[in-house]
Amino acid sequence: MTSARTSAAPLHGLLAVGAVLASACSTPDAGVLEKIYAEPAEHREVRILGPGETLGGILEENLDRGEQQAVLLAFQERASPRRLKVDSEVVLRFVGEGTLRGVDVVLNPDETVRITRGPYAWSSTVVETPTRIDTLLVSGSIEQSLWASLVENDDLLDMPYNDKGILVDELDKVFQWQLDFSRQIQPGDEFRVAFERQVRPDGSMRGGHVVAAEFVNVGKAYRAIWFDPNGDGEGSYYDEDGNSVRRSFLLKPLTFRRISSRYNPGRRHPILNTIRAHRGVDYAADAGTPIMATADGVVQHRGALGGLGNAVVIAHANGFTTRYGHMSRFAAGVRVGSRVSQGDVVGYVGMTGLATGPHLHYEMIRNGRHVDPLAVDLPNGDPVPGEVMDRWTAELTPRMALLELVPSPSADRIADVDENDPPADPGERMADESGVPPSEAPQR
Ligand SMILES: [Zn+2]
Numbered sequence: 001m002t003s004a005r006t007s008a009a010p011l012h013g014l015l016a017v018g019a020v021l022a023s024a025c026s027t028p029d030a031g032v033l034e035k036i037y038a039e040p041a042e043h044r045e046v047r048i049l050g051p052g053e054t055l056g057g058i059l060e061e062n063l064d065r066g067e068q069q070a071v072l073l074a075f076q077e078r079a080s081p082r083r084l085k086v087d088s089e090v091v092l093r094f095v096g097e098g099t100l101r102g103v104d105v106v107l108n109p110d111e112t113v114r115i116t117r118g119p120y121a122w123s124s125t126v127v128e129t130p131t132r133i134d135t136l137l138v139s140g141s142i143e144q145s146l147w148a149s150l151v152e153n154d155d156l157l158d159m160p161y162n163d164k165g166i167l168v169d170e171l172d173k174v175f176q177w178q179l180d181f182s183r184q185i186q187p188g189d190e191f192r193v194a195f196e197r198q199v200r201p202d203g204s205m206r207g208g209h210v211v212a213a214e215f216v217n218v219g220k221a222y223r224a225i226w227f228d229p230n231g232d233g234e235g236s237y238y239d240e241d242g243n244s245v246r247r248s249f250l251l252k253p254l255t256f257r258r259i260s261s262r263y264n265p266g267r268r269h270p271i272l273n274t275i276r277a278h279r280g281v282d283y284a285a286d287a288g289t290p291i292m293a294t295a296d297g298v299v300q301h302r303g304a305l306g307g308l309g310n311a312v313v314i315a316h317a318n319g320f321t322t323r324y325g326h327m328s329r330f331a332a333g334v335r336v337g338s339r340v341s342q343g344d345v346v347g348y349v350g351m352t353g354l355a356t357g358p359h360l361h362y363e364m365i366r367n368g369r370h371v372d373p374l375a376v377d378l379p380n381g382d383p384v385p386g387e388v389m390d391r392w393t394a395e396l397t398p399r400m401a402l403l404e405l406v407p408s409p410s411a412d413r414i415a416d417v418d419e420n421d422p423p424a425d426p427g428e429r430m431a432d433e434s435g436v437p438p439s440e441a442p443q444r
Pocket of ligand 1: 278280281282360361362
């Protein structure tokens with residue numbers, strides 16, 4: 001190691017102290033002291049790259065030209081100095097009378113390039129931020145929104161704000177086939193979640209996934225338990241009976257967190273100022289928000305489509321078609337005839353066509369007739385495969401037990417409610433701004 005030479009002086013110092021102590025004792029006892037390879041005391045100076053500042057600029061203050069170059073070269077073996085962003089952290093490590101011994105450049109929360117002065121040259125390594133794994137148990141009830149109930153949740157007081165956003169996204173991913181968090185959630189709904197995460201020393205998380213979760217929406221409980229049938233890390237979610245929570249269609253083409261809450265159910269068409277049948281669902285979201293295909297299919301139309309402005313139409317199996325309107329632009333590679341998979345980005349939210357603000361107009365058509373995307377009954381994904389049923393049963397028990405550990409926000413939560421309950425506020429969904437009948441062949 002390069003530290004052997006620089007630590008030589010203090011090491012002698014320690015041995016000298018030992019020698020004095022030994023001679024003061026009546027019985028000198030050689031071998032009492034083991035060698036101590038202590039790092040020399042170092043002092044650290046933390047610098048944050050300001051706008052226009054460079055790593056080279058910071059080094060200039062502390063090194064001569066030749067050494068600056070050597071440090072930059074050592075850094076370049078790991079990362080490009082030009083790709084360092086504003087607010088990047090650079091830690092200068094000094095020893096003795098201000099001799100620069102090393103430089104740490106934080107590339108991202110998980111990687112730091114450590115550049116160290118050696119006897120003959122500067123060398124660099126990438127140091128990965130260590131993490132530990134824990135399981136977070138969270139419960140709450142909805143007053144306004146899922147987002148609000150997580151941000152203000154007592155179980156998550158220490159969790160950084162950004163990480164709460166990741167938790168919301170993960171929950172949305174788990175329930176995206178069953179529940180539209182942006183529309184169906186009601187005050188009084190409750191949830192419990194066991195969330196396994198990798199945590200950095202500063203308390204922020206590198207990543208995580210929901211192990212088990214329960215969401216009670218208007219008295220109906222939805223449960224999802226993580227299971228990895230192939231053991232390849234690509235797990236999926238099942239209910240406690242081993243049925244997949246996946247459906248052939250996502251309930252919505254946007255991730256929940258990007259959907260704004262500005263939606264106004266009082267439905268008079270903002271431009272035409274008339275009440276028209278609304279044959280789709282509108283999602284107000286920031287311009288540029290990615291729009292996902294809700295199911296596998298083939299692109300049937302990509303371009304202007306009446307009041308829908310820039311629109312993509314996708315044909316799916318079993319006579320289903322979906323339409324996505326008012327896009328600002330289309331995703332690269334999306335052309336008439338191209339295949340898309342569920343969750344693929346097909347375009348971005350905009351306000352082309354008849355729209356007063358950025359939003360997505362989403363329609364679902366089945367055999368030539370508009371259907372309500374939130375109400376239509378869709379086939380499930382594959383259940384837990386028979387050949388791994390034993391493993392599923394063995395893993396289900398502790399995961400359900402984790403969930404049971406989470407204190408319920410209220411005592412009597414679970415109720416068996418008819419599966420065919422109408423979804424909340426169906427009236428607000430079916431007005432129309434597109435004016436493009438389902439039978440009309442999309443114009444090229
Ligand atoms: Zn609409």
